[in-house]
Amino acid sequence: MPCAPRHSHPPRLIGLTGGIGSGKSTVAQLLLQHTKAAIIDADQLSRALTAAGGAAIPLIAQAFGSSFITPEGALHREHMRAYVFHSPAEKKRLEGILHPMIFSTIEQAIKNASDQGHSHVVLDIPLLVESGHWRARLGQVVIIDCPVELQIRRVQQRSQLEQAEIERIIQSQASRQDRLASADVVIYNGDICLSALQTRTQAAAAFLGL
Incomplete structure (x- = not known):
């Protein structure tokens, strides 16, 4: 007799996004380490x-x-x-x-x-807000938020891009206000240490039932 599928319903989809330098990839790794959700990096x-x-x-x-x-x-x-x-x-x-x-x-x-x-899947999508393709399918959207000045500083520290180029990339993405308006959950990743970000990520995961 064939085995029954482990889940009779499709997994709940949760979107994860943030602007360049927001720390979205770090949050995705923390979710991977501390939850049972599948993480899909678009x-x-x-x-x-x-x-x-x-x-x-x-x-x-x-x-x-x-x-x-x-x-x-x-x-x-x-x-x-x-x-x-x-x-x-x-x-x-x-x-x-x-x-x-x-x-x-x-x-x-x-x-x-x-x-x-997996009953929960987190979709790590850089341009989720800009795309408009996924929103109707997502149960919740998690936004990683930080000030624009901090985005610029972080990207400068990890890449060879000039500030003007970083600013152009930021301007080509959804504004901070538009991302926040689309959020069901916001993880604020300002000038904080990794352990503080981990605590905030775990609180968000618990709220989402991950």
């Missing part, structure tokens, strides 16, 4: 699609040309970022290639998590 899945040998590479090369592909066969991120930043139409064309593939990959990851018995 950015990681996207990067796999555009890494050397990734499924999106042939389509990108066909649409934009080989100059946007590195000698190793991956997406030339810096070149593409600069190109689409000044051309909304080209950015939309790139998104037309990537977004359906990303959505399909995430859907498969959700199914895999459900098959493994």
